[in-house]
Amino acid sequence: xxxxxxxxxxxxxxxxxxxxxxxxxxxxxxxxxxxxxxxxxxxxxxxxxxxxxxxxxxxxxxxxxxxxxxxxxxxxxxxxxxxxxxxxxxxxxxxxxxxxxxxxxxxxxxxxxxxxxxxxxxxxxxxxxxxxxxxxxxxxxxxxxxxxxxxxxxxxxxxxxxxxxxxxxxxxxxxxxxxxxxxxxxxxxxxxxxxxxxxxxxxxxxxxxxxxxxxxxxxxxxxxxxxxxxxxxxxxxxxxxxxxxxxxxxxxxxxxxxxxxxxxxxxxxxxxxxxxxxxxxxxxxxxxxxxxxxxxxxxxxxxxxxxxxxxxxxxxxxxxxxxxxxxxxxxxxxxxxxxxxxxxxxxxxxxxxxxxxxxxxxxxxxxxxxx
Amino acid sequence: xxxxxxxxxxxxxxxxxxxxxxxxxxxxxxxxxxxxxxxxxxxxxxxxxxxxxxxxxxxxxxxxxxxxxxxxxxxxxxxxxxxxxxxxxxxxxxxxxxxxxxxxxxxxxxxxxxxxxxxxxxxxxxxxxxxxxxxxxxxxxxxxxxxxxxxxxxxxxxxxxxxxxxxxxxxxxxxxxxxxxxxxxxxxxxxxxxxxxxxxxxxxxxxxxxxxxxxxxxxxxxxxxxxxxxxxxxxxxxxxxxxxxxxxxxxxxxxxxxxxxxxxxxxxxxxxxxxxxxxxxxxxxxxxxxxxxxxxxxxxxxxxxxxxxxxxxxxxxxxxxxxxxxxxxxxxxxxxxxxxxxxxxxxxxxxxxxxxxxxxxxxxxxxxxxx
Numbered sequence: 001x002x003x004x005x006x007x008x009x010x011x012x013x014x015x016x017x018x019x020x021x022x023x024x025x026x027x028x029x030x031x032x033x034x035x036x037x038x039x040x041x042x043x044x045x046x047x048x049x050x051x052x053x054x055x056x057x058x059x060x061x062x063x064x065x066x067x068x069x070x071x072x073x074x075x076x077x078x079x080x081x082x083x084x085x086x087x088x089x090x091x092x093x094x095x096x097x098x099x100x101x102x103x104x105x106x107x108x109x110x111x112x113x114x115x116x117x118x119x120x121x122x123x124x125x126x127x128x129x130x131x132x133x134x135x136x137x138x139x140x141x142x143x144x145x146x147x148x149x150x151x152x153x154x155x156x157x158x159x160x161x162x163x164x165x166x167x168x169x170x171x172x173x174x175x176x177x178x179x180x181x182x183x184x185x186x187x188x189x190x191x192x193x194x195x196x197x198x199x200x201x202x203x204x205x206x207x208x209x210x211x212x213x214x215x216x217x218x219x220x221x222x223x224x225x226x227x228x229x230x231x232x233x234x235x236x237x238x239x240x241x242x243x244x245x246x247x248x249x250x251x252x253x254x255x256x257x258x259x260x261x262x263x264x265x266x267x268x269x270x271x272x273x274x275x276x277x278x279x280x281x282x283x284x285x286x287x288x289x290x291x292x293x294x295x296x297x298x299x300x301x302x303x304x305x306x307x308x309x310x311x312x313x314x315x316x317x318x319x320x321x322x323x324x325x326x327x328x329x330x331x332x333x334x335x336x337x338x339x340x341x342x343x344x345x346x347x348x349x350x351x352x353x354x355x356x357x358x359x360x361x362x363x364x365x366x367x368x369x370x371x
Numbered sequence: 372x373x374x375x376x377x378x379x380x381x382x383x384x385x386x387x388x389x390x391x392x393x394x395x396x397x398x399x400x401x402x403x404x405x406x407x408x409x410x411x412x413x414x415x416x417x418x419x420x421x422x423x424x425x426x427x428x429x430x431x432x433x434x435x436x437x438x439x440x441x442x443x444x445x446x447x448x449x450x451x452x453x454x455x456x457x458x459x460x461x462x463x464x465x466x467x468x469x470x471x472x473x474x475x476x477x478x479x480x481x482x483x484x485x486x487x488x489x490x491x492x493x494x495x496x497x498x499x500x501x502x503x504x505x506x507x508x509x510x511x512x513x514x515x516x517x518x519x520x521x522x523x524x525x526x527x528x529x530x531x532x533x534x535x536x537x538x539x540x541x542x543x544x545x546x547x548x549x550x551x552x553x554x555x556x557x558x559x560x561x562x563x564x565x566x567x568x569x570x571x572x573x574x575x576x577x578x579x580x581x582x583x584x585x586x587x588x589x590x591x592x593x594x595x596x597x598x599x600x601x602x603x604x605x606x607x608x609x610x611x612x613x614x615x616x617x618x619x620x621x622x623x624x625x626x627x628x629x630x631x632x633x634x635x636x637x638x639x640x641x642x643x644x645x646x647x648x649x650x651x652x653x654x655x656x657x658x659x660x661x662x663x664x665x666x667x668x669x670x671x672x673x674x675x676x677x678x679x680x681x682x683x684x685x686x687x688x689x690x691x692x693x694x695x696x697x698x699x700x701x702x703x704x705x706x707x708x709x710x711x712x713x714x715x716x717x718x719x720x721x722x723x724x725x726x727x728x729x730x731x732x733x734x735x736x737x738x739x740x741x742x
Contacts, residue, residue: 005602008391016603017384020376020557053559054425055599058581092580186391188424188559188601208579209463210429228426230559230601231376
């Protein structure tokens with residue numbers, strides 16, 4: 001029950017054991033074409049989609065390395081761990097102007113506008129901050145990016161497919177996701193969409209070589225890749241996108257929303273405080289719920305006790321280590337998975353004397369998921 | 372029967388369908404530790420080995436981007452298509468001094484020495500030039516690199532595990548291979564070994580971000596990766612290395628050597644000329660055999676005819692398109708695979724009137740493989 005890499009459905013695992021084909025064959029091109037077209041549906045975009053054989057970080061490097069040159073600035077808005085990666089990337093290829101908010105707190109849009117007024121070629125945000133369970137206001141930042149003519153880069157790695165994500169409507173120039181989150185594919189692929197406006201800024205020889213966005217875009221138009229792709233993961237991606245389309249992209253998001261609501265309601269019933277602060281633009285995530293460690297129990301007792309009972313949840317990262325714990329509800333996650341997780345949490349809390357009776361959390365979760 | 376990606380054995384395919392684990396778990400660390408230790412055997416080195424979740428090109432970028440900075444020169448010795456990639460990488464991160472020999476001809480060691488005399492931080496070669504089927508003299512270039520104190524980078528992507536490859540004895544500072552060649556794993560992983568001398572030159576923030584060699588080395592010492600690894604491909608790599616160790620690394624190389632000799636003897640018997648020119652330092656490859664297109668048959672007739680009969684072989688690349696064809700004998704390739712390939716080749720040549728009777732090629736191949 002961690003926020004990725006998530007459990008991979010049998011159908012997807014089986015797809016990976018198909019015999020190997022040459023990546024220069026028509027068979028591969030058919031698979032890539034199918035994936036690219038379904039990805040456009042998933043990202044709600046008319047922009048072109050490419051698949052990189054690398055983790056989400058490869059996609060982030062493709063975006064920043066493609067757009068930001070030595071003389072350029074990128075504003076990297078951050079309220080959690082994964083925002084930091086954009087700052088490192090910005091400083092590798094140009095200059096990152098870090099706009100930092102306390103972890104798990106909403107962005108201050110006025111401060112973002114003030115930073116854009118100072119001028120920057122691009123601005124990046126993490127849509128769903130996995131480290132703190134908050135969804136950041138892509139729509140609002142997108143409006144500001146357009147007003148100040150900055151390229152808008154969004155890390156949607158743990159978001160796309162689970163939270164609402166409207167690439168075109170929100171004016172997102174480059175959107176990135178990873179295979180191992182809401183799509184429930186093994187890790188190793190990164191999917192990136194690129195607007196015409198952003199594409200015009202890509203130049204030969206800019207950014208990383210393996211993650212060269214221009215090279216990937218050019219080759220993708222013939223359903224090919226510049227370097228050897230991870231063919232078996234493409235099999236898995238195609239199968240997972242087919243499964244997502246069968247379930248329906250909106251229905252799939254609604255399922256994850258219901259499961260996360262179940263976790264939040266269970267927390268409320270168990271007197272566990274949710275970690276992120278939300279407001280009218282920044283909301284709780286459908287894909288990961290971050291909760292404060294209840295008083296009277298340590299991280300080792302809570303997560304260790306759950307693990308002993310067969311349920312793995314995540315802890316806090318960096319300064320939040322030991323202070324929060326996180327439950328993922330993405331991908332193929334089911335109501336049964338959530339109920340078992342909450343039940344196990346209750347057992348551990350009861351054992352440690354934090355709660356005195358069982359059932360309140362499971363009851364609240366099941367009522368919430370039932371709608 | 373192409374020179375990679377090659378057929379993947381069932382055992383390796385099955386390993387990939389194991390349930391997903393967290394890459395931050397002890398289970399993953401055990402797998403990575405096991406792979407790293409077996410890779411040192413495979414590379415015949417005491418140097419540390421890392422696995423990147425990307426194709427061989429990612430490994431090449433890790434090497435060049437890690438060593439070559441803006442002011443540095445790298446001599447890129449080339450006699451085929453894959454050498455060109457080092458030149459592009461050298462020019463991306465510093466300056467590539469291209470030392471080009473006609474495709475498929477041996478290196479002139481005096482010219483290499485003269486280039487080193489002019490001064491360069493590094494020199495790169497492709498050990499097994501897949502595009503032309505030649506094995507380049509890594510041992511001799513290694514001696515020169517040491518004499519002129521240049522970092523020696525070797526692309527062993529289609530070589531390691533198939534041809535003799537002595538990383539330490541030949542003084543190779545950075546050696547690279549890919550998963551989809553002699554190890555018969557699906558594509559998507561790149562394995563890199565790094566000498567102490569080379570490691571001392573790695574700096575924070577240098578080269579590509581996703582392929583940052585220093586970050587990968589540092590994390591690997593805790594059997595971890597800087598970014599999310601392609602976990603299912605690590606399952607496959609572990610299984611393939613186990614299989615290779617069961618067969619025995621030298622026995623495995625000897626098998627591929629025998630199969631390639633079978634292809635060469637068949638070519639001789641069928642009056643088909645081998646493409647590469649060899650000498651005392653540069654030899655025919657154990658993993659791919661390049662042959663000139665016989666007179667009286669086109670590329671479309673030869674390869675198309677074989678494909679129609681269920682056997683896929685490769686054509687020539689770039690200027691060699693239509694002029695040569697190539698048969699891979701790497702990975703899990705068997706005597707039966709080679710005999711069927713030669714038999715199919717004979718059928719096609721007979722149909723096109725190039726040969727008048729069947730059997731000479733298959734006979735020569737089977738005698739050669741039988742030793």
